Amino acid sequence: MKIYTKTGDKGTTSLIGGTRVSKDDVRLEAYGTFDELSAFVAVLSDSEGIEQHQLEVLDKIQSCLLVLESCLALEPTANSQQPIAKYIPQLTENDVLFLESEIDAMNAELDPIKSLIIPGGNILSSKAHVCRTVCRRAERCLVEMGGIYEVDEVLRRFVNRLSDYFFTLSRVFMKRAGVAEKPWKPMR
Secondary structure (H helix, E strand, C coil), X not given: CCCCCXXXXXXXXXXXXXXXXXXXXXXXXXXXXXXXXXXXXXXXXXCCCCCHXXXXXXXXXXXXXXXXXXXXXXCCCCCCCCCCHHHCCCCCHHHHHHHHHHHHHHHCCCCCCCCCEECCCCHHHHHHHHHHHHHHHHHHHXXXXXXXXXXXXXXXXXXXXXXXXXXXXXXXXXXXHCCCCEECCCCC
């Protein structure tokens, strides 16, 4: 089977369900940005120094991102009664709670934040910050999409917690490496 189909050569692609839309559609921007995030999560996962538990969490996050992307790529007219929709998994409140639990566990070993933190100082921490910022951009795309199409609130909560997870993970990497965080000191 060939990887190329030529069906997108004129700037359109299909949503799950078959409807063709322009490749600059807000839905594609949203799920494409989450796909970009997943690729950056892969870079972080494949980095030297990732602990087994962190790797397991990052693997679960990537799986959740694929679920999220599938939900965003599903035709808005599709519902659970249509054959294709029943095969699309959903994120649940348990996925949000999972992230909150991970964040809380990491926060337990960290000092309280006293100022804004400037990224840098440790390669794992910096990669986590890249994931955080791409996640925030993806969240903005999700909000924009939600202004036009219905977006499940669980997806919004999951994405918001996910950026918090990456921020907290970046701090854990710094602490475990024995590197001091760089507080922001406004120049006057």
